[in-house]
Amino acid sequence: xxxxxxxxxxxxxxxxxxxxxxxxxxxxxxxxxxxxxxxxxxxxxxxxxxxxxxxxxxxxxxxxxxxxxxxxxxxxxxxxxxxxxxxxxxxxxxxxxxxxxxxxxxxxxxxxxxxxxxxxxxxxxxxxxxxxxxxxxxxxxxxxxxxxxxxxxxxxxxxxxxxxxxxxxxxxxxxxxxxxxxxxxxxxxxxxxxxxxxxxxxxxxxxxxxxxxxxxxxxxxxxxxxxxxxxxxxxxxxxxxxxxxxxxxxxxxxxxxxxxxxxxxxxxxxxxxxxxxxxxxxxxxxxxxxxxxxxxxxxxxxxxxxxxxxxxxxxxxxxxxxxxxxxxxxxxxxxxxxxxxxxxxxxxxxxxx
Amino acid sequence: xxxxxxxxxxxxxxxxxxxxxxxxxxxxxxxxxxxxxxxxxxxxxxxxxxxxxxxxxxxxxxxxxxxxxxxxxxxxxxxxxxxxxxxxxxxxxxxxxxxxxxxxxxxxxxxxxxxxxxxxxxxxxxxxxxxxxxxxxxxxxxxxxxxxxxxxxxxxxxxxxxxxxxxxxxxxxxxxxxxxxxxxxxxxxxxxxxxxxxxxxxxxxxxxxxxxxxxxxxxxxxxxxxxxxxxxxxxxxxxxxxxxxxxxxxxxxxxxxxxxxxxxxxxxxxxxxxxxxxxxxxxxxxxxxxxxxxxxxxxxxxxxxxxxxxxxxxxxxxxxxxxxxxxxxxxxxxxxxxxxxxxxxxxxxxxxx
Numbered sequence: 001x002x003x004x005x006x007x008x009x010x011x012x013x014x015x016x017x018x019x020x021x022x023x024x025x026x027x028x029x030x031x032x033x034x035x036x037x038x039x040x041x042x043x044x045x046x047x048x049x050x051x052x053x054x055x056x057x058x059x060x061x062x063x064x065x066x067x068x069x070x071x072x073x074x075x076x077x078x079x080x081x082x083x084x085x086x087x088x089x090x091x092x093x094x095x096x097x098x099x100x101x102x103x104x105x106x107x108x109x110x111x112x113x114x115x116x117x118x119x120x121x122x123x124x125x126x127x128x129x130x131x132x133x134x135x136x137x138x139x140x141x142x143x144x145x146x147x148x149x150x151x152x153x154x155x156x157x158x159x160x161x162x163x164x165x166x167x168x169x170x171x172x173x174x175x176x177x178x179x180x181x182x183x184x185x186x187x188x189x190x191x192x193x194x195x196x197x198x199x200x201x202x203x204x205x206x207x208x209x210x211x212x213x214x215x216x217x218x219x220x221x222x223x224x225x226x227x228x229x230x231x232x233x234x235x236x237x238x239x240x241x242x243x244x245x246x247x248x249x250x251x252x253x254x255x256x257x258x259x260x261x262x263x264x265x266x267x268x269x270x271x272x273x274x275x276x277x278x279x280x281x282x283x284x285x286x287x288x289x290x291x292x293x294x295x296x297x298x299x300x301x302x303x304x305x306x307x308x309x310x311x312x313x314x315x316x317x318x319x320x321x322x323x324x325x326x327x328x329x330x331x332x333x334x335x336x337x338x339x340x341x342x343x344x345x346x347x348x349x350x351x352x353x
Numbered sequence: 354x355x356x357x358x359x360x361x362x363x364x365x366x367x368x369x370x371x372x373x374x375x376x377x378x379x380x381x382x383x384x385x386x387x388x389x390x391x392x393x394x395x396x397x398x399x400x401x402x403x404x405x406x407x408x409x410x411x412x413x414x415x416x417x418x419x420x421x422x423x424x425x426x427x428x429x430x431x432x433x434x435x436x437x438x439x440x441x442x443x444x445x446x447x448x449x450x451x452x453x454x455x456x457x458x459x460x461x462x463x464x465x466x467x468x469x470x471x472x473x474x475x476x477x478x479x480x481x482x483x484x485x486x487x488x489x490x491x492x493x494x495x496x497x498x499x500x501x502x503x504x505x506x507x508x509x510x511x512x513x514x515x516x517x518x519x520x521x522x523x524x525x526x527x528x529x530x531x532x533x534x535x536x537x538x539x540x541x542x543x544x545x546x547x548x549x550x551x552x553x554x555x556x557x558x559x560x561x562x563x564x565x566x567x568x569x570x571x572x573x574x575x576x577x578x579x580x581x582x583x584x585x586x587x588x589x590x591x592x593x594x595x596x597x598x599x600x601x602x603x604x605x606x607x608x609x610x611x612x613x614x615x616x617x618x619x620x621x622x623x624x625x626x627x628x629x630x631x632x633x634x635x636x637x638x639x640x641x642x643x644x645x646x647x648x649x650x651x652x653x654x655x656x657x658x659x660x661x662x663x664x665x666x667x668x669x670x671x672x673x674x675x676x677x678x679x680x681x682x683x684x685x686x687x688x689x690x691x692x693x694x695x696x697x698x699x700x701x702x703x704x705x706x
Contacts, residue, residue, distance in 0.1 A: 034443045035390045040476065041466045044555035049514065049532075060510055060562060062457050062589060065650060066614050067643040069520060075513035076532060081555040083462070090387045104415050107495050109436070113394045123393065141495040142460045144558035147511055157413055158500055160428035161402065167422060179402075179429060202397035202434040205497035209413060236415060261419050290420040297418060 031119055035126055036090040044143070045225055046218030047081030050151045079151050080211070082218035083108075083142035084135040084226075087122070093129025093353050094346075096228045096253050100134045101219070103235025103261070105159050105207045107141030108134040110234065114331040115196030115203070121232075121330045124339045129352075133226055137237070138215040140205050154210035161201045168327035169284045169291065170197065187284045191324035191332035200331065212239065219244045227251035230351060232342070235327065238262040238298070246271040254349055256280070256342055259291075259327055260298050269304035276349045277302060277312045280342065282325030282332075285316075291327075315341060384472055388479055389443040397496070398578055399571030400434030403504045432504050433564070435571040436461075436495035437488040437579075440475070446482025446706050447699075449581045449606050453487045454572070456588025456614070458512050458560045460494030461487040463587065467684040468549030468556070474585075474683045477692045482705075486579055490590070491568040493558050507563035514554045521680035522637045522644065523550065540637045544677035544685035553684070565592070572597045580604035583704060585695070588680065591615040591651070599624040607702055609633070609695055612644075612680055613651050622657035629702045630655060630665045633695065635678030635685075638669075644680075668694060 053074045060071040085108065086097075100122065102110040111122040111134050125132050136143040139152070146152050162177035164170065165184065170192045171177050176185040186194055219240050223229065228251050233241035238260025245252040246264050254276045264272065279298055285291040302312040317325050322337055329338050346352055406427050413424040438461065439450075453475065455463040464475040464487050478485050492498040492505065499505050515530035517523065518537065523545045524530055529538040539547055572593050576582065581604050586594035591613025598605040599617050607629045617625065632651055638644040655665040670678050675690055682691050699705055 035393060037388045037390065040388060041470075041472065042462055043466060043470070044462075044552060047555060062510075062562060062614065065592070065616060067646050069643065071510065071516070072513070073511070075515055077511060078514055078551075078554040078557070085465070109395055109397075109495055112438070113396060117394075117396070119394065136495070142462055142489070142556075142558070144555075157415075157424065158426070158430060160425070161431055162428055163424070198431075199397060201431040202400060202497075203495075204431070205495070209415060239418070261415065263418060290422065293420050 031123075033127070035123065037087055038090045039088040040086065042083065042085040042142075044081045044083055046138075046221030047078055050077050050079045050146065051075070052077065052147065052150050077146065077151065079146040080138050080214040080218060081143060082135055082138050082215075082222065084133050084222055086131070086133045087126050088131045089126055089129050091129055092131055094125075094131060094230070095351050095353055096230060097131040097133055097226055098125055099222065099226065099229050099231045100132060101231060101233040101237040101240060102135075102137065102140075103237055105157070105164075105204050107136045107203070107205055109141070109203045110328075111330055114193060114335060115199035116193035117196070118335070121335065121339050124336060125343070128343055133222070133229075135222065137240070138218045139208055139211050143218075145206075148208075152208055152211060154208055156206040156208055158206050159201075159204050161198075164201065164204065165197065167290075169282065169288055170326045170328070172284070172287060173289060187287070187324070187326075189283075189324040190326060191334050192326045192328060193331065193333055196331075200328070216240055216243055216247075220247055223248050223251050228253050230254040230256065230346065232256040232258065233260065234258040234330070235261045239264065242272070242301070245275055249275060254278070254346060254351055256345075257298065258329065261294050263297055263301035266301060266304055269301065269310075270308035272305045273308040273310040275310070277305060277310065278342065278345050279312070279314045280329070280338070281314075281316045282327065282329045283318045283323055284326070313345060315345075317341070384476075386480070388476065390440055391443045392441040393439065395436065395438040395495075397434045397436055399491075399574030400431055403430050403432045403499065404428070405430065405500065405503050430499065430504065432499040433491050433567040433571060434496060435488055435491050435568075435575060437486050437575055439484070439486045440479050441484045442479055442482050444482055445484055447478075447484060447583070448704050448706055449583060450484040450486055450579055451478055452575065452579065452582050452584045453485060454584060454586040454590040454593060455488075455490065455493075456590055458510070458517075458557050460489045460556070460558055462494070462556045463681075464683055467546060467688060468552035469546035470549070471688070474688065474692050477689060478696070481696055486575070486582075488575065490593070491571045492561055492564050496571075498559075501561075505561055505564060507561055509559040509561055511559050512554075512557050514551075517554065517557065518550065520643075522635065522641055523679045523681070525637070525640060526642060540640070540677070540679075542636075542677040543679060544687050545679045545681060546684065546686055549684075553681070569593055569596055569600075573600055576601050576604050581606050583607040583609065583699065585609040585611065586613070587611040587683070588614045592617065595625070595654070598628055602628060607631070607699060607704055609698075610651065611682065614647050616650055616654035619654060619657055622654065622663075623661035625658045626661045626663040628663070630658060630663065631695065631698050632665070632667045633682070633691070634667075634669045635680065635682045636671045636676055637679070666698060668698075670694070
């Protein structure tokens, strides 16, 4: 185990080093080029109808000066759907579309911008010719959310302004955040755009911890509609990416797990044996109170996939010379260098024309 | 009053008839052309910090198999910001950007698609060379929402699947909706894509009726960042469009009110005297229980603007030969014909290069 781990790391370093040499970060130059789209739009997918009964009728004036309308809370509700926005480049280079799944307490905004106003990974992959489907999971953003406790079980969780700073390895753990930006204690060499942190927390939305089954069902509906595809997923979506791929192994051509905070069903790891998997981890993991364990969970899970004959690459960015990345590496100042590593891996897997 | 109203209608018919003749609907042909963008991205704007205190610390396992984290609900929260997604065409024709503000219980999805999968007004105006800023208002979609009753006063309102059908003049009023699509009673000649209604309700999100001040503050922050501009607004955003323009009259070059369900401050109507205003109304208003009054509210408000020397055009679509439009005209089957009317009006106001 010890040795296989080391070998795996060495292989990853070699892979990524060759990748880094062959594809310099062209982000800045590309940002001056237009993006030409064959199509763009959005849709909702999945969900179910739920019924509420036995509650009193209310009268609601929706807009001041408007005319009151009766609002009967009893009835049928559309719940647990998800939202997908798509961009299809005029010249497609990816052999299949790329689905991007955000992490917990966040939405598809994760990929479409950085909090200091640079381009995100959505634009990066679009510029490289990928058809991109960027989404809001069940209960987040444009997916909407449902009554609780009637329909969603449990209560929503809200994050303080301090929480992501201390938990996403932007700061160096508990107590590193201050309302005063000058007093925040970021990891030395952090690539997170510190000047954008107050913008970043505006992206945070409430989340539940009790809607996983509904979220998985909606993601499966997305896969059934859009795929075959590559799925790139982050953090909380670790469990969603792996589990949905286990449910639809024929439709998933590769999995890119960006600091997966959850895994698939270990007993069914063999379902992933024909799907190339890339795990990407940032910096400062050893110093963190939670990430060494979560990273190890990921490694243990993909060991099972490998034992079943699967193909897994693991890239710890610091080991290939890319330092300072936080949990939000798609927003970090070197976000395009990280995207280069991912795209080069997709190319190695013959997923680029 | 009676006569001035009539004259106003006649003028609107003449305006719109000339408009319709000069700009045939090119939507279908245009949909086959690529969309070339100089830039695309998103940002959040506005909002404030709010504090919660005196509540117990919780332990939350965010992802099954993850490591439990302490979650202290006490602290500082970022609340009442809004979300803006922007698309800048390579060849800009609008003299200023176009801001699109959605109605109640909805998000920017209103403009980016139709529930039967056609292009929405976002694509239309982008194809015509407008820089478009499409947004989610405070508390909706990717803007996020805040704890209630601690921060938001009041409770959220949820809409049944029946509610928009009966209230948005898709069906012919109370009792027109059925869970069985075959039994739904649409207005005869309705342009709403009936086959897409079940998709449309997936776009509906919870809303509050107590967050108007916060919403206006955030929209003002958007205007301060993006404008000078044209603002196109729908339904609930009637009050937001007019009130924000009253707060920033120098930054708003035109207002397009699509079935405004609310108005500005009548006592300050003169603030709008230098801003061209277009009111657009669809069909079936006379048969509706609420829209005759809401339309009259709009007319009374703009009469005050006109009395102060303002320029207002009123287009009742049926009077210019465009029939069957519901409250969701940007999604109706003839949505591009309606957009043509709006764009021609913008051209008349010298807002297109």
